[in-house]
Amino acid sequence: MNPYDRLEVATDADDEKIRAAYLAAIKRFPPDRFPEKFTTISEAYQTLKDEDSRLRYLLFEKAPGAESPMDAVRSHFVRSDRRTPPDFKTLKGFLRRCAAR
Amino acid sequence: MAEMGKKKKKNRSRKNPAHVPDPKRKAREHLSAGRFRQAVDAYKVLCKTDRDSFLAPLKAAYEGLYRQRLEKGLFEEAAMVVDQLEKLSGDSAFHERVKLYLKREDYPKAADAAAKVLSAPDRNSDKEAVTAADALVVAFDPVPAESALPAEVRQDLDRIRSALESVAGENRQDALERIKLIGTRSLFASWKWLIKGLCAFYGREDEKAVAAFEKILPDTAPAAAAAPYLRLLQKDGWREAEAKDTRLTADVCVVAGCGASAEDLARAEYLWTVKRFRDSHAHLRRTIEDFPTCSRGLVRSLTELYYNTCFEMPPKLAQKYVEHLVRSAFTGKADNTTAKIWAQRSLALYSEEYEDFDPLILEHWEKFIDLYESLNGDSPHVRSLVYGRLGDLFSEEMPDDNPFSFFFFRRRRKEPNLRNIELARHCYQESVDADPQAFQSQVAQVAFFEKIGDTPRVNRLLDRLIRQFPDEKEVLFKAGIRCSVRKAYVKAMNYLERALSLDPMDKVVREQFILTCIVAALQYVRKTNPEKARALLPRALEWSDVHSDDFNRGRAYLYARWTAMAHLLNDETNAQQLWAQAAAHRQGSELKLHFFYWIVASAYGVAPPLSKGSEAFVKKALKGAFSADTALDCIRTLQYANLLPGSVKGLQRKAVLVERYLARGATAEIPRQQAEVVVSFTLSEVCNRPDIAEAYVRCMLKQNPDDALFRYYRYLVRSQVAEWYSEIDDGEQELNTILRLAREQKDATVTLAVQKMLREFDAMPPSGGFGGNPFFDIDDDFEEEGMEAEDDDFLPFFPSPPEKPTPKKKPPKKKSGPRGPQQLNLF
Numbered sequence: 041m042n043p044y045d046r047l048e049v050a051t052d053a054d055d056e057k058i059r060a061a062y063l064a065a066i067k068r069f070p071p072d073r074f075p076e077k078f079t080t081i082s083e084a085y086q087t088l089k090d091e092d093s094r095l096r097y098l099l100f101e102k103a104p105g106a107e108s109p110m111d112a113v114r115s116h117f118v119r120s121d122r123r124t125p126p127d128f129k130t131l132k133g134f135l136r137r138c139a140a141r
Numbered sequence: 142m143a144e145m146g147k148k149k150k151k152n153r154s155r156k157n158p159a160h161v162p163d164p165k166r167k168a169r170e171h172l173s174a175g176r177f178r179q180a181v182d183a184y185k186v187l188c189k190t191d192r193d194s195f196l197a198p199l200k201a202a203y204e205g206l207y208r209q210r211l212e213k214g215l216f217e218e219a220a221m222v223v224d225q226l227e228k229l230s231g232d233s234a235f236h237e238r239v240k241l242y243l244k245r246e247d248y249p250k251a252a253d254a255a256a257k258v259l260s261a262p263d264r265n266s267d268k269e270a271v272t273a274a275d276a277l278v279v280a281f282d283p284v285p286a287e288s289a290l291p292a293e294v295r296q297d298l299d300r301i302r303s304a305l306e307s308v309a310g311e312n313r314q315d316a317l318e319r320i321k322l323i324g325t326r327s328l329f330a331s332w333k334w335l336i337k338g339l340c341a342f343y344g345r346e347d348e349k350a351v352a353a354f355e356k357i358l359p360d361t362a363p364a365a366a367a368a369p370y371l372r373l374l375q376k377d378g379w380r381e382a383e384a385k386d387t388r389l390t391a392d393v394c395v396v397a398g399c400g401a402s403a404e405d406l407a408r409a410e411y412l413w414t415v416k417r418f419r420d421s422h423a424h425l426r427r428t429i430e431d432f433p434t435c436s437r438g439l440v441r442s443l444t445e446l447y448y449n450t451c452f453e454m455p456p457k458l459a460q461k462y463v464e465h466l467v468r469s470a471f472t473g474k475a476d477n478t479t480a481k482i483w484a485q486r487s488l489a490l491y492s493e494e495y496e497d498f499d500p501l502i503l504e505h506w507e508k509f510i511d512l513y514e515s516l517n518g519d520s521p522h523v524r525s526l527v528y529g530r531l532g533d534l535f536s537e538e539m540p541d542d543n544p545f546s547f548f549f550f551r552r553r554r555k556e557p558n559l560r561n562i563e564l565a566r567h568c569y570q571e572s573v574d575a576d577p578q579a580f581q582s583q584v585a586q587v588a589f590f591e592k593i594g595d596t597p598r599v600n601r602l603l604d605r606l607i608r609q610f611p612d613e614k615e616v617l618f619k620a621g622i623r624c625s626v627r628k629a630y631v632k633a634m635n636y637l638e639r640a641l642s643l644d645p646m647d648k649v650v651r652e653q654f655i656l657t658c659i660v661a662a663l664q665y666v667r668k669t670n671p672e673k674a675r676a677l678l679p680r681a682l683e684w685s686d687v688h689s690d691d692f693n694r695g696r697a698y699l700y701a702r703w704t705a706m707a708h709l710l711n712d713e714t715n716a717q718q719l720w721a722q723a724a725a726h727r728q729g730s731e732l733k734l735h736f737f738y739w740i741v742a743s744a745y746g747v748a749p750p751l752s753k754g755s756e757a758f759v760k761k762a763l764k765g766a767f768s769a770d771t772a773l774d775c776i777r778t779l780q781y782a783n784l785l786p787g788s789v790k791g792l793q794r795k796a797v798l799v800e801r802y803l804a805r806g807a808t809a810e811i812p813r814q815q816a817e818v819v820v821s822f823t824l825s826e827v828c829n830r831p832d833i834a835e836a837y838v839r840c841m842l843k844q845n846p847d848d849a850l851f852r853y854y855r856y857l858v859r860s861q862v863a864e865w866y867s868e869i870d871d872g873e874q875e876l877n878t879i880l881r882l883a884r885e886q887k888d889a890t891v892t893l894a895v896q897k898m899l900r901e902f903d904a905m906p907p908s909g910g911f912g913g914n915p916f917f918d919i920d921d922d923f924e925e926e927g928m929e930a931e932d933d934d935f936l937p938f939f940p941s942p943p944e945k946p947t948p949k950k951k952p953p954k955k956k957s958g959p960r961g962p963q964q965l966n967l968f
Contacts, residue, residue: 052437
């Protein structure tokens with residue numbers, strides 16, 4: 041799992057959002073109760089905490105971040121800050137296709 | 142042959158006079174086998190003889206045929222089948238017509254047929270009614286006023302439609318308000334749950350969404366609509382069967398907001414799932430315009446997946462994949478610099494793992510920088526980071542090439558075996574030149590010069606760093622250490638105190654400060670400057686650890702050191718007070734404190750009578766009955782004294798006392814954990830008494846002959862005692878037994894150690910002949926100065942790419958965090 045997934049932040053999140061996500065995560069997983077989870081969260085934060093760290097991650101990180109293209113779609117969508125529903129026309133088309141099955 | 146076959150068939154039927162075709166059985170077989178066309182024909186014939194009996198199966202055959210035509214998209218034929226069905230039953234087949242119209246995307250007619258279904262509820266099953274309700278929703282057309290649709294159905298339908306519009310318009314609250322009045326028994330209940338699920342999903346309440354979606358009736362339009370959402374919320378990867386269901390993957394793309402690329406992503410997923418990674422990448426390159434990308438978003442996630450996946454592949458596959466990435470980026474008509482950047486990055490990272498020729502790795506990264514800058518303009522920060530990384534890579538300490546060196550060479554190399562000193566020097570300089578404000582690069586450069594022992598350069602760089610980054614703890618800490626090494630203790634303490642003011646909780650800096658205080662105080666004592674020596678004690682105590690039994694940080698041991706210093710200054714009153722403080726602050730055993738003080742006093746040069754008390758205490762303890770705790774206290778104190786650089790005066794004689802004591806206790810029963818400490822100490826170079834170790838090992842193995850750890854120690858003892866361990870085969874057999882036992886006992890340390898030794902056995906070529914004997918090639922001359930440099934001459938200038946890439950022997954991983962304290966000679 042890539043650090044963005046661990047902190048549940050979007051890949052375009054800024055320092056402030058990443059810090060907020062980190063604080064929320066360690067609040068959910070305090071070190072005394074979830075030592076391993078806490079360590080992975082802290083490591084993820086260290087990887088993304090500032091622009092310099094994120095640039096290093098972009099340049100040198102070797103982890104693929106997903107298992108397959110659809111997993112990339114899934115993880116990108118699930119962790120994005122804002123989930124936007126499809127517009128009404130697209131939704132209508134989608135529901136009609138579903139009804140025709 | 143065909144003729145013969147026919148004849149045989151004829152003969153067979155002739156031979157069996159009882160064989161008469163049974164039309165009823167045949168019709169049944171067609172129907173159950175899904176051969177609906179044949180079933181319809183058969184039952185039509187049968188209906189002519191007995192309509193009442195065969196009408197129902199004929200209708201079933203027609204319905205099957207209708208479904209089959211519908212599935213195949215043969216809508217005209219399906220319509221004709223519905224006509225036939227209506228003729229047969231003498232009634233309207235509205236339900237089938239609804240489905241047909243939905244498939245034909247003729248929504249007004251579907252709504253009309255659905256309205257007719259729902260206008261006569263008694264004649265339809267629940268399932269038919271639900272399908273009709275679904276059709277009314279997705280028609281999204283107003284229901285004509287003259288329709289006989291019940292009022293409650295009409296109301297619920299309006300609520301669902303308007304709620305769906307609210308969901309699409311991101312007005313979730315409104316959507317939830319609108320569906321509030323729809324009951325759970327309503328025909329539209331599944332739509333209500335879908336809308337609830339959608340509102341929760343887009344509001345990031347995933348658990349709530351899943352709970353709502355799971356309440357939807359199966360085989361309905363809302364269930365089909367919920368499926369991609371549920372798939373998105375599942376954390377496990379796509380299975381092959383799912384990847385083949387391109388309809389589901391395309392739906393997932395639609396709801397995830399990448400509907401435009403849905404089909405392409407579904408195809409890429411399928412190719413990926415069947416392990417056609419290169420084809421999958423090529424498909425996305427062809428179909429998604431901005432793939433690969435450096436910008437944020439989904440395509441960036443896909444880019445990371447496709448351009449990093451080679452690092453998780455087996456070597457052969459990875460090589461082919463990287464070659465494909467490079468070929469697809471650098472050849473072909475489309476000139477896509479971003480694709481070149483990503484491919485070049487993958488190639489450079491790949492070469493770090495598999496390439497032996499360092500200049501080639503440098504070349505790949507330099508090409509990457511050029512490409513990056515051609516797209517983004519001058520990027521000094523990226524340039525600095527890349528060169529900094531290369532500096533780190535080339536300055537890594539290499540593991541010893543000879544796996545037997547631990548056995549043959551005891552002498553330590555004078556210079557560290559760095560991967561490529563010249564390239565490391567060049568890269569660090571490039572990194573600093575590219576971005577003089579890059580702090581990490583400069584710190585790494587200092588560490589590199591420390592490694593190669595270029596002290597003047599380290600000092601110069603640190604002076605510059607201190608000016609440039611006066612508030613960086615790391616720089617202040619390094620400067621403190623440098624000054625301590627240069628014996629500029631006052632300056633060192635100032636730097637370390639500044640570092641501590643930035644982070645008072647940093648244990649490493651605290652310890653370094655205490656160590657510096659101790660050596661500085663000793664200097665003052667030797668220069669007979671008692672005031673300054675005394676003044677350093679409170680400063681050291683300030684950063685010490687009240688509850689620690691550590692020889693550096695523990696308060697009792699600090700007081701003990703200053704006691705010895707007071708004796709040296711002939712300040713007996715103060716010495717007595719300090720010793721009382723030491724005793725008062727003691728956290729460990731009394732013996733440990735006395736033994737420590739005795740060692741310190743003789744090392745500092747305190748007159749022996751002044752440490753007589755401690756000496757007597759220790760000697761008395763070592764003459765008494767054997768106790769494992771006493772043994773351990775003495776071992777730990779000796780181990781600490783041996784860790785310090787330089788020789789500690791009079792230590793050898795004290796060690797002999799402890800060895801005698803340990804020898805005396807060899808037959809005593811001591812707990813396993815303590816026996817382990819004793820054995821590892823007696824086997825170490827500090828003690829080097831394998832005879833004592835063997836006695837303890839024998840004792841432990843008597844208690845448990847299958848103790849993997851002690852069998853491993855017995856193996857080490859035998860290796861150490863034997864001048865030449867000739868029974869190599871027996872040794873290997875014993876190692877295999879130890880490995881098995883260690884695995885059974887889940888002893889990871891022994892398992893790893895034995896595995897390493899067994900690998901070395903495997904790597905040892907058969908003896909005989911000059912070249913074949915590994916021991917013949919290993920010559921002490923190679924250790925002589927100046928000889929190692931010639932190794933470079935063997936480096937090929939233009940190496941051919943490796944046929945079978947194998948990962949390079951990796952040097953031990955560097956610790957990323959800041960460093961440990963530099964142990965100074967405190968005696």
